[in-house]
Amino acid sequence: MSEIVLTTYDWVPVMPRGFVRDIRIRWALEEAGLPYRVVTTPFDQRDAEHLSHQPFGQVPWLTDSGLSVFESGAMLLHIGEKSELLRSADPKGRGEVKQWLFAALNSVEAATQHWTLLKMMGGNDGGPAWAFIDSFANIRLDRLEAAVAGREWLAGGFSVADVILADVLRMVDRVEGLANRPNCKAYVDRATARPAFQKAHADQMAHFAAADAARA
Numbered sequence: 001m002s003e004i005v006l007t008t009y010d011w012v013p014v015m016p017r018g019f020v021r022d023i024r025i026r027w028a029l030e031e032a033g034l035p036y037r038v039v040t041t042p043f044d045q046r047d048a049e050h051l052s053h054q055p056f057g058q059v060p061w062l063t064d065s066g067l068s069v070f071e072s073g074a075m076l077l078h079i080g081e082k083s084e085l086l087r088s089a090d091p092k093g094r095g096e097v098k099q100w101l102f103a104a105l106n107s108v109e110a111a112t113q114h115w116t117l118l119k120m121m122g123g124n125d126g127g128p129a130w131a132f133i134d135s136f137a138n139i140r141l142d143r144l145e146a147a148v149a150g151r152e153w154l155a156g157g158f159s160v161a162d163v164i165l166a167d168v169l170r171m172v173d174r175v176e177g178l179a180n181r182p183n184c185k186a187y188v189d190r191a192t193a194r195p196a197f198q199k200a201h202a203d204q205m206a207h208f209a210a211a212d213a214a215r216a
């Protein structure tokens with residue numbers, strides 16, 4: 001019997017709570033109905049054990065029956081293969097799920113991650129570097145706004161691609177980046193209204209709240 005174990009930090013500051021990427025894995029596992037256990041690695045240091053699972057010293061990673069997987073996209077594909085979040089689609093549908101999963105990570109998250117962080121940290125100083133990052137992110141989001149029009153989910157039924165894209169767009173939404181993008185906004189609201197997301201979010205918040213209590 002396989003046992004899925006998800007590793008996240010033992011504690012993080014308040015700002016990233018609710019957005020630490022273990023939420024993607026919790027969410028998919030809840031959607032899939034696969035049992036799992038959450039364990040921790042220290043936030044304040046990266047030991048050899050951590051780096052042996054995640055070479056960049058980041059979280060999350062998961063282990064499943066002796067297999068260790070890092071990168072949220074790879075973990076989502078692993079969970080998808082074990083569940084209806086990918087397996088149920090026909091070959092064409094599976095291709096579409098994978099294509100959208102990579103698009104969410106490589107075309108949307110890559111274009112918006114530093115844009116959202118700079119907005120949150122007040123680094124949007126209006127200079128040429130900011131203008132470039134701002135224009136790059138906005139063009140990409142405008143294309144996405146058109147692409148998600150009329151789609152309930154990205155590739156047929158709800159899939160691992162939706163977990164990733166919705167989570168990426170939550171960060172964009174956090175800095176009002178969806179204010180004039182009603183299709184993307186409705187898509188995120190629809191995805192995050194799912195009970196599996198609500199549970200994953202509540203569990204992550206409770207995990208870090210418990211960590212505060214343990215540190216006090």
Ligand SMILES: N[C@@H](CCC(=O)N[C@@H](CS)C(=O)NCC(=O)O)C(=O)O
Binds near residue numbers: 060071
């Ligand atoms: N591409 C990685 C990114 C992982 C990542 O950015 N993790 C953050 C937490 S959400 C982290 O560990 N940050 C601390 C660091 O980069 O040292 C994935 O999708 O799994």
